Amino acid sequence: MSTAHTHLPQITERQALVLRLVVRDYTRTATPVSSKTLVEDYGLRVSSATIRNDLARLEELGLLTHPHTSAGRVPTDAGYRYFIEHLMAEGQLPLTEQRRINHQFHQLGLELHQWLQLSAAVLADTVHNAAVVTAPRAAQARFKHVQLVSTYGNSVLMVLVLQDGTVRQQGFMSPQPMQQEKLTALSERISVRWRGLTAADLEGLPNENLSALERAVRDLTIAAMTEANRSSNVEAYREGIRHLLAQPEFTESSAIDRAMTLLEGDWLAASAMPQVRAADGVSVILGRNPEGIGLGDYGLVLSQYGVKEGLVGALGVLGPVRMQYERVIPAVRYMASLLSGLVWSMFGPGDTDWATDQTQADRED
Amino acid sequence: MSTAHTHLPQITERQALVLRLVVRDYTRTATPVSSKTLVEDYGLRVSSATIRNDLARLEELGLLTHPHTSAGRVPTDAGYRYFIEHLMAEGQLPLTEQRRINHQFHQLGLELHQWLQLSAAVLADTVHNAAVVTAPRAAQARFKHVQLVSTYGNSVLMVLVLQDGTVRQQGFMSPQPMQQEKLTALSERISVRWRGLTAADLEGLPNENLSALERAVRDLTIAAMTEANRSSNVEAYREGIRHLLAQPEFTESSAIDRAMTLLEGDWLAASAMPQVRAADGVSVILGRNPEGIGLGDYGLVLSQYGVKEGLVGALGVLGPVRMQYERVIPAVRYMASLLSGLVWSMFGPGDTDWATDQTQADRED
DNA sequence: ACTTAGCAGTCGTTAGCAGGGAGTGCTAGA
């Protein structure tokens, strides 16, 4: 877990149990939990008064709150964090779930973007919350291959393949009409010559030896690669917004607004990515959090996937702070490993010229 | 307008005006409109009692309703349809709007899928509702070009370009290791030989002359093209869900559910597309409509774009039935013409082998 | 024939109030 370890407060065994139960119950019912409920529903062998003392202590420590005097207790963000870091039973995703996911995942013959879309959908359905998956990318775009296809007249379709597998297509007007054979030959020549170059490298090429067409191709390529390097431009696949809408906290329209903004903008990719990159496993960002990412009543479970130092993407689940971390975290972890395996099988351990550390991704299935 | 002309009921001049005003007011306020409001806010030179008579007449004709006895009037679906077909001032999109859209649209150097995404976003923002844009496609997928790129070991990335500009990329394992030069030569050979063929044509090819690798490529190509032909598989770009959520009718969660289902599923593409294809211009589908497409409280303004009989896509706006058709319809029309222009400029009038009717798309800007 | 003023009647909405219930906090005792 990546989140900074909060100082571990002095807590008795039973208080820990109580906190765990409050979190679990609140997660399920979304209503404040009373001492009586705890005793009766979970078969505690003490009286409700005792539990009330524990609840008071936990509130004193800032792990629980009170909406008002005569209401039950609700976990605070700190309470959730404590739960996640110390109290949660961090298990594997249940085998049946794993099988279900594998089953849905093993439709072969999909393209990368379909895989990612599917992953987001499967993840969203598994955890009953919104899921986001970003496309895997290299830190620095490098040229791999270009193909020019004549469409009609002077119009040419340029298909650009980058080393991280990104394909960009773009139409443009050739300075003069060109036959397909010539275009193919040119494509091949360029492809061999430019392999592995970055946008900066291409900028540095001398102009003299290049034909007008080559210059056009080069400029478009540079533009495309520069574009690809901008981190705000990561393609993201979102699914399961309807799960969010089903949650009771969504009756407030401000909450809806915030969630939609979080999902629609590229906030996620731009702002949360660095944090995830730094973390090693799954990291959790909660509500009104200290690091300045205001999520309101939402929590975000994030992980990166892919080949470390090479091709990496991120995936995450957005839901109410009150979400089932015991299910969500393993699900995100599992999905990340599946996607890592996918990236591995599509692109391999990485070419030496763009990936220095060939970490082994764990394979599943 | 494509919708079947309902029999024109006998209506006086003033009753028409009253209907227009009710629609306009209800669109703005989302609350039932009273006779008094009409007289006072719109400066009618008659008394509220007179208007009440007109309202009663319009209700008798089925164009308005009553939520309850002591409430104002609300337009029925039929009322909206009548408004749209006979009463609405069908203008151009205001020049300032056009300019704003053009401005946003003229970021050059985008790829098709970015264009479409952008279109959806711009349209959604223009009309303050959700917008959907589907990718333009040919009725029948035809092969144009293939490029095989060796990624690592036996893994090969196949980049397939179809005649409608669709690019499909897919990784697979080659039967034996291949050098890039061989792959390039093979790609070229195949590309020339298969140009213009359909999935069915490829199926019919004799197996004997093909190498194992060629057979693999062929099978993948057939699969990809078959996939591309399935109309439920149209890529769709959705934007502006947040606008919907801001609408007052969204307080009912059932309404939210329905809208999300409409947007998330590929219902739109699969079910509404044929209807749009048949229609010539912009068509409007309303709420609980006779044709069996249940939209509940939503209305849908749809149009196709692209080169008729060749490359066509659809775009539409989903919003509450109570939406500003006077703004939405011109916006959709305008956007359709922009996208038609875009398709035209990227793919031209179409090759004779897949487009018989080379209708001129109107160009803007 | 159309319009208007006036009025009765309907129905939703709101405010106010009382009662019940759920929970807590505290205290005294085991």
Add this chain to the structure above:
DNA sequence: TCTAGCACTCCCTGCTAACGACTGCTAAGT
């Protein structure tokens, strides 16, 4: 350290009455 009991707080529900926003109708005016 736990427990039982009790007072207190506060929310929620249901009820009623008053209010207000409309309509629909009728009868008179133009």
